[in-house]
Each structure stands twice: as structure tokens, then as C-alpha cells.
Amino acid sequence: MTFTDILGQHHAAAPSARIVSLVPSITELLCDLGLAPQLVGRTGFCIHPADEVRDIPKVGGTxxxxxxxxxxxxxxxxxxxxxxxxxxxxxxxxxxxxxxxVTHPIEPRDNLALVQLMGGVFCAQERADAWCREFESELAQVHAGRPQRVLYCIWKDPWMTVSRDTYIARMLALIGWSIPEIGDARYPSFQWSDALVRDVDRVLLSSEPYRFTEEHVDALERQIGKPVQLVDGEMMSWYGSRALQGIRYLKGLAAAD
Structure with a gap:
């Protein structure tokens, strides 16, 4: 099922909705659309924006x-x-x-449909329209730089990465960075090998869900002899309103390359 298919399932506009969000990035989006007063429940991972979510009851994890x-x-x-x-x-x-x-954004442009969906369902169309205009403008300014093969790591023990069929991979593709295929899973585990290291130009260690740090960067660089850098996982994987900052973050990565 694609995100656009899901958008075909219309919901009646709900100006007085009582909303429980089980998606951290969409909780942030709803707050940015001015809907925090209507949020009656969130997960413990819904941490942004901190001042607005603090008093919203937690209902467990995702x-x-x-x-x-x-x-x-x-x-x-x-x-x-x-x-x-x-x-x-x-x-x-x-x-x-x-x-x-139900939401399922799988590429950066899906944020436009996602924000319009939330704005339409919860009667926040004006803010949604304004966000979409700004996002379209930022997206138009992203240009692919020097092609890079990058291994994007999201976990350790076991080591895990992302496939090309993920939002993260499609974000990276905006700046010309591609993901190697490792198995059939969307989030495959892998083992380090000479062949794998030869196949990539650099390794990206995400700050979430595993809390990679600069210490991990230093240790892995010594181990594999290829450039390794820490990247902000929220900027790479959080769709919704955080995607606007994510696009700007991507442009910074490309400019520093």
C-alpha cells in the first residue's frame, strides 16, 4: 500500500477532535499545526516540541x-x-x-500529502498550506552533489542498516548518496567484511535509534579505514514538520562533502 492510496481513505474534518498520536514525528507535526490542545495521548518517544508535549499523557511506546x-x-x-x-x-x-x-510516507515529497492530510482532517488547513509552500521551496533548492555510496547504520550488536526501500534512503538520494543492497529486508543486519567496505565510500552512524557517538566513529574508522561520520537520525528519518529542517540538514551534508 502506498501513501497516496491511504490518502484515498477520507476522514471527516474534526475541529473538536481528541487525538492520540502513536507516531513521534507526527505528534511534532500536529503541535506545529497548532493542534497540541487537542492531543490527549502520545507515546513516550513523542518528545518534540518538549514544552508542548510535556503535559500530554503518555500511553506507552510505539x-x-x-x-x-x-x-x-x-x-x-x-x-x-x-x-x-x-x-x-x-x-x-x-x-x-x-x-x-493511517500514514506511510516513503519519500520526501510524501510530506506534502502528509501535512495536507493532517491539516484537512483536523481543520488546520492554513498552517498546512504555509508549511507546504516553504517545504516545496526548500526541496527545489536541493541538488545532487558528487555521487557517494554510503552505508547508513542504525544499530550495533547486531549491526543493522537500511535498504533502498526506505524514507532514509530516499532522503539521501536527494543529494546523490546511494545505499548498497544488503539482503531483502528493509532494515537488514550485516557483518563487516572487506567486500562490504570496498563497496562503500563512507559510513554514516545515525544518532537514533541506536545512540551512536563520536567514540563509535573513531573506533570504526580505525577498524575499516574509510570515512565515518555521525549524522542526526531525526533529521534523516523524521517525516512531518521535522522534514523541513531535514532538507536543510541534507544540503549542509552535501555542501560539506
């Missing part, structure tokens, strides 16, 4: 959701994501939450 706590919050709308939330959990929540808003 996968270990407290269903009874959500029931007591009596939401009218639940916002979920195909990659981040588990379908059996969403199916249970759908038994008592009237409206389930």
Missing part, C-alpha cells in the same frame, strides 16, 4: 501500547504509521476509536 489507558482517554482519532505501529494493536484500538488515520 509498539508496547497501553490499550486500556487509551480507552480511558476517549479519543475520537488515532494517528498511526505502518512502519512504526503494529497492526494487531491498531486493530484492537479500532474497536473503540472511531477514526484511525
Amino acid at each position: 509498539k508496547d501500547v497501553n490499550i486500556e489507558k487509551i480507552r480511558k482517554l476517549a479519543p475520537t482519532h488515532l494517528v498511526v504509521n505502518i512502519d512504526e505501529n503494529e497492526k494487531p494493536t491498531v486493530d484492537k484500538l479500532a474497536e473503540f476509536v472511531p477514526n484511525i488515520v
